[in-house]
Amino acid sequence: MGVPEPAGDPRGILHARAAADAFALGRYPPSAELAPFVEYLWSVQWDRTGRPAHVQRILPNPSVHLSFEPALSRVTGLSRRRAAFEYRLTGAGRVIGVRFRPGGARPWLAGPVSALTDREAPVRELAELDAAALSAAVQDAPDAAAAAALVDAALVPLRPAPDPTVDRVAGLVEQVQHDPSIRRAADLAELAGLGVRSLQRLCAEWVGVGPTWLVRCARLHEAAARASGGPVAWAALATELGYADQSHLVRDFARVVGEPPARYARAAAGQPTKPER
Template identity: 50%
Template sequence: MLYEAAARQHFQLGKHAPAPEIAPFVEYYWTIHWNLPGDRSHRQWVIPHPTVHLVFDPAGSTVNGVMRGRFSRLLSGSGRVLGIRFRPGGFRPFLDGPVSQLTDRVIPLAEFLDTEAEEQARRALDIVEPAAMVASADEFLRPRLPAVDPMVAVVADLVRQIVDEPDLARVDTLADRVGMGRRTLQRLFAEYVGVSPKWVLLRARVHEAALRADEDAVDWASLAADLGYSDQAHLTRDFARVVGVSPARYARGCRRDASAERLRKPGTAIRE
């Protein structure tokens, strides 16, 4: 999520572990609750991760492939959403073909599965308590689980290496490390992740830069070097293309929102 301090003023986000038998496929469940009185509204922008999400939403439940561009959701009134974030590669066993067929697509749940699935999703949203909502997600997935695919763990580990090492700047470096050819790695990512390893590398660096922008003062030239860029201009260009504004402008917005949060809740920490 972009501008996290502002987001915390408008909705509550929770993350919850799935049941053990579901964990090979699902990274976590997430819940969002909001209550915006009167004519208040909030538009939340998100830069995506290389994961598929199944979203139980009162506006219509969906299967969301990896979105390669930023996207937003406008919140108003009150409501709640329950999401299932699959592990990188974790949705492939549910499909008859590569995950790339879902990339940049949002498919109605009833179209992807059946009308009963949509009804189950709607019933889950009738539940208020997050733990019970999570239990309903377990119940939704448990009878639909496919056989465990050992390649899911391999792919998830490849993505983890990229995310944990945002200075990992070249696909060839990763391919050499894991003993795969570059084209083999690209085919594996298309089949299981839905996007190329180069896309995942770039997005990991932008995510790290966005997280670091929350700090009081950022040396962007040093950060660019830390992330494996040859110069600051390349970081600025990638960041602006993904986030929509320059790193410096984004950092100013984060500081503004954090100051507003401190004024609203004196003595509380910015980060949970």
């Protein structure tokens, strides 16, 4: 295991300012043996003893996650649900998670990644681990870095052979995330040198969702990040992200995030919210 990045990766964590007061987030590079498959390991630690529960909302992302939580372990596939995930933090605890690279979970599975889409699965569908024992060890570890190292070490002997398709798929997803000119499945298919149907099959097999979902997910992550960073010209941003107009961005944002973007931006900046007209 490498040195953790203490600030973690807050992108996709809604209302990050409030989240920082509610829990500690860490991110840890995988070992060299897992790097072909894993983007990073992450930790969440909290202590709400004597304090109200904290409900945290997380935007969907294009990765399969393996997590070890208090008395629980699971594999979480990609979600096509319109709303962000909600996690309720009570008492005290720690979660160690493994975020696979887009496509990185496929070599671990007996079938396509789409078999995990919109569902949570037992750990055995991905790796033959004593998941209950590893979850307990995560809670007993002296700190989050040590807990992440335990999970990494447990996965290394079970790793499959690397597959070059993972690099190809992860590269395509990275292009979607960083190139706003990719607005449709056809744009990504052209970059990939594939027909749209072939790209759809590749994404379903290796990522778990279609290219249109990847584009939409990336654009909403960008919109939420912009909203958290200060004043936004929403009409200009809608055009930049490939929406037909501002109203389409507002509807999409509100449907997934749970509130209109202007209200979200005010709350993210610590300003009182106002009723939307």
